[in-house]
Amino acid sequence: MTEHEQAWSDAMRAANRGDAEAYAHLLQQMTGPLRRVIASDLSRLGLSISDGEDVLQEALLAIHLKRETWDETRPIVPWVRAIARHKVLDHARKNRKPANLPLESVAELLPSPEPEPTIIGGAGPFLDRLPRRQREVLRALALDGNSIREAAQRLRMSEGAVRVALHRGLSALARKLGGTS
Amino acid sequence: MKTENLIRALAKDLPDAAAKHRHPPSRQLLIAIGLSGLLVGSMIALLLAPNPHLAHGLILANAVTIAAAVILAALGFYLSLRMLHPEARINMAAFAFPLLVLLIGVAIELMQQPASSWQARLMGQDPLRCFGLVASLSLPILLAAFWVLKRGAPANPSLQGAAAGFMAAGITSTLYVLHCPEPSLLYITAWHVPAILLVAGIGALIGRRWLRW
Numbered sequence: 001m002t003e004h005e006q007a008w009s010d011a012m013r014a015a016n017r018g019d020a021e022a023y024a025h026l027l028q029q030m031t032g033p034l035r036r037v038i039a040s041d042l043s044r045l046g047l048s049i050s051d052g053e054d055v056l057q058e059a060l061l062a063i064h065l066k067r068e069t070w071d072e073t074r075p076i077v078p079w080v081r082a083i084a085r086h087k088v089l090d091h092a093r094k095n096r097k098p099a100n101l102p103l104e105s106v107a108e109l110l111p112s113p114e115p116e117p118t119i120i121g122g123a124g125p126f127l128d129r130l131p132r133r134q135r136e137v138l139r140a141l142a143l144d145g146n147s148i149r150e151a152a153q154r155l156r157m158s159e160g161a162v163r164v165a166l167h168r169g170l171s172a173l174a175r176k177l178g179g180t181s
Numbered sequence: 182m183k184t185e186n187l188i189r190a191l192a193k194d195l196p197d198a199a200a201k202h203r204h205p206p207s208r209q210l211l212i213a214i215g216l217s218g219l220l221v222g223s224m225i226a227l228l229l230a231p232n233p234h235l236a237h238g239l240i241l242a243n244a245v246t247i248a249a250a251v252i253l254a255a256l257g258f259y260l261s262l263r264m265l266h267p268e269a270r271i272n273m274a275a276f277a278f279p280l281l282v283l284l285i286g287v288a289i290e291l292m293q294q295p296a297s298s299w300q301a302r303l304m305g306q307d308p309l310r311c312f313g314l315v316a317s318l319s320l321p322i323l324l325a326a327f328w329v330l331k332r333g334a335p336a337n338p339s340l341q342g343a344a345a346g347f348m349a350a351g352i353t354s355t356l357y358v359l360h361c362p363e364p365s366l367l368y369i370t371a372w373h374v375p376a377i378l379l380v381a382g383i384g385a386l387i388g389r390r391w392l393r394w
Contacts, residue, residue, distance in 0.1 A: 024192035031184060057187050062394060064191040064372060066334040068203075069266050082267035086336060086394075107228050127182070142182060142190035174394075 001033050001077045009076040016072065027060060034059055034084055041088040052090060054177070059087045061174040134169035137162055207262055209329045214258070214352060217325035221318050222356045229314075229360040230330075242366045243358050245286035246373075250354035253279040253377070257348025261326065264341045265333030271340060276347055280374065286366040302365035308372045315350065315357055315376040322349035323384055327391055334394050342388015346381035 008026060015023035035056050039049045062083050070079045127135055133155075140151040141162075148166075152159045203209075234240045239247075256275050263269045294302065305311070324343040335341035354373055363369070 018195065020192050021197045023195050024188060027188040027191060028185075031188070053184065057182070057184055060184070060187060060191065062334065064194065066267070066394060068332065069334045073268065074266075078268040079266065082336060083334065086267055086334070138190060141193050142186040145189060148193055163194070163196075166190065168188065170194055 001037065001081060004029065004033065005075055005077050008080070009072075010068070012070060012076055013072055015067070027063070030063070030080065031056065031060070034080070037081065038085055038088055041085060042091075045088070045092050047092055047095060051095075055084075055087050055091050058091070058174070058177045059084045061170060061177070062087060065171060065174055130169055130172060133157070133161075133165045134172065137165040138169045138173075141166060182354075195298040202229075206329055209291070209332075210258065210262065210326060213329045213373035214322055214348070217322040218352050218356065221321055221353055224318065225356050225360050230362070232358060232360055233362055234253055234364055235359070240364055241286065242364045242369065243361075244356055245283065245366055246361075247355055248370050249282040249286070250358075251350045252282060252351075254348050254351030254355060257344050257346075257351055260344040260379070261330060261341065261348055264335045264337075264344060265330065267295070267336050268332040271337075271338060271344075273343070279351070283366065283370050283374070286362055287370050290366045295345065299367065302363075302367045303371055305363040305368045305372070308368065311361065311363070311368075312372045312376045314360075315373055316379050318357070319346070319349040319353040319380040320375075320383075322352050322362055323380060323387075326351065327387065330392060333392070335392055338394075339385040339389045341392050342384035342386070343381045345388065346384025347377065349384070350377040350380040362387040 011022045011026035011029070015026060035052060036069055038055050038059065039052045042049045042052055043054070063080065066083070070076055096150065126140060130138070134156055137157075140146040140154060141148070146154065148159050148162050151157075152162045155162070157165070204212075232243070234243060253276070256279070260271060260273075260275070264271055290302075291299065323346055327350060329343075330341060330345055333341065354377065357373075361369075
């Protein structure tokens with residue numbers, strides 16, 4: 001990851017000044033390396049790497065919502081790495097299995113049909129449980145690819161209200177995924 | 182939701198350059214503990230009897246208590262801010278330093294005072310009241326600190342909460358000198374230190390829940 005230091009910190013500085021294009025590009029650039037370190041962390045902990053995409057999305061959400069905890073004068077890669085590690089450990093804690101599994105439950109551990117790997121576990125149904133406005137805004141912006149303005153017109157909201165609903169929806173998503181559920 | 186869709190949504194949640202910037206957490210934390218400390222300090226000054234020894238200058242017990250408590254609060258403040266960053270490596274052992282200051286003061290006191298007075302010095306007038314006041318008066322400061330620390334991404338939310346607890350209890354112990362009628366470091370060590378540890382423990386428990394991210 002360290003080879004990305006210069007590019008990532010430059011892009012994040014630009015993002016902090018409001019450059020959304022640089023920011024989207026940065027998050028895309030981070031996805032591959034993050035996916036790899038998360039998979040390796042998960043397998044080192046003896047956890048299924050099939051949950052890797054969920055953890056990746058939690059890490060991306062955390063990078064976004066906690067980006068002010070990166071100090072612009074310090075290297076960004078250790079910060080990204082620490083967030084990924086935190087999310088892996090969080091995932092491990094939530095999925096901790098009893099140390100002594102009774103024999104009959106071993107069958108449950110055999111590989112079952114893999115869930116669609118690129119869907120956050122439960123995020124589909126979770127999206128449905130968000131307040132209506134947040135759900136509609138997230139659908140429009142994330143799934144349909146609308147701009148803020150398009151979403152505002154389509155949903156008959158002000159652009160400010162769309163921004164607020166988006167931010168609240170993402171925060172709720174992060175809480176739900178990282179939370180005690 | 183696919184990861185690429187999520188990224189699309191995240192990029193749209195970026196405020197533009199004109200958006201208002203929040204104060205840095207260091208400034209916010211100073212404001213939070215300043216205001217809550219003012220509240221706690223006024224409560225001590227207005228509702229509790231003044232420390233009778235302060236009228237005659239600073240006696241050893243008060244001076245050492247202030248020194249240890251200020252160091253404790255400063256360490257708690259510094260480490261609380263460091264821990265906002267997930268990559269920070271934190272060593273809580275530094276919190277032993279103010280305790281060391283206190284223990285040196287106790288040693289001096291024991292050398293100066295006759296052994297026959299130690300028992301009375303240790304127990305004071307009303308030790309449980311002192312314990313309860315220091316612990317409970319720390320809570321407003323602790324809660325104010327949490328309100329700022331929620332912005333952070335601590336690798337260990339329990340430790341972050343404990344550090345905030347040490348900071349809050351350090352501030353309260355400093356302010357409590359305005360009232361504390363006991364002229365003994367033996368007493369302070371026996372009754373303030375457990376109260377401080379209790380506040381740190383409460384901070385760890387709350388932090389574990391509230392500072393999760």
